[in-house]
Amino acid sequence: MTASDRSAHSRDIAGSKNGAAVSDVDLQTLRDDIAHLTQQMAALLVAAGAKTRQNIDDLMTDARARGKDAIGPLREAAEPVVKGFEDAVHNHPFAALAVAVGLGLAFGAVLRR
Numbered sequence: 001m002t003a004s005d006r007s008a009h010s011r012d013i014a015g016s017k018n019g020a021a022v023s024d025v026d027l028q029t030l031r032d033d034i035a036h037l038t039q040q041m042a043a044l045l046v047a048a049g050a051k052t053r054q055n056i057d058d059l060m061t062d063a064r065a066r067g068k069d070a071i072g073p074l075r076e077a078a079e080p081v082v083k084g085f086e087d088a089v090h091n092h093p094f095a096a097l098a099v100a101v102g103l104g105l106a107f108g109a110v111l112r113r
Contacts, residue, residue, distance in 0.1 A: 089096040
């Protein structure tokens, strides 16, 4: 179909009252359907966002509870080690200082490379 055929066909449809009325009704129906679909999609996105937020909140609450439960035994296990270091530093301060300086120099040398 050439450009002149298309423009003649468009004029025929526009000139026909029945064709123009059907076209306008179809266009309005399409616009209404798109608006309704947009509203439904927005409602679904809001609902999905709220559900996702609730799921994340539930996961975070569960993780906090599990973390608190795990901290207690970890502290109990680490307490003798910490107490041993405190006693060693208190009983042998110069040796502890020498070990700390030696470790610092060793880490510095490794990081420098």
